Amino acid sequence: MFSCGSGITACIILLAAELAGYTQLSLYDGSWADWGSSESLPVA
Structure with a gap:
């Protein structure tokens, strides 16, 4: 899962x-x- 302050940077x-081939991604x-x-x- 990707996260940031507003979601914009995480989208990039x-x-x-x-594009690198990873699957099962979430934002x-x-x-x-x-x-x-x-x-x-959870927080890891």
């Missing part, structure tokens, strides 16, 4: 990964602050 990285369009504020979501 996701596109590069797809979280929220910010790290949004993800990190929920105790039910």
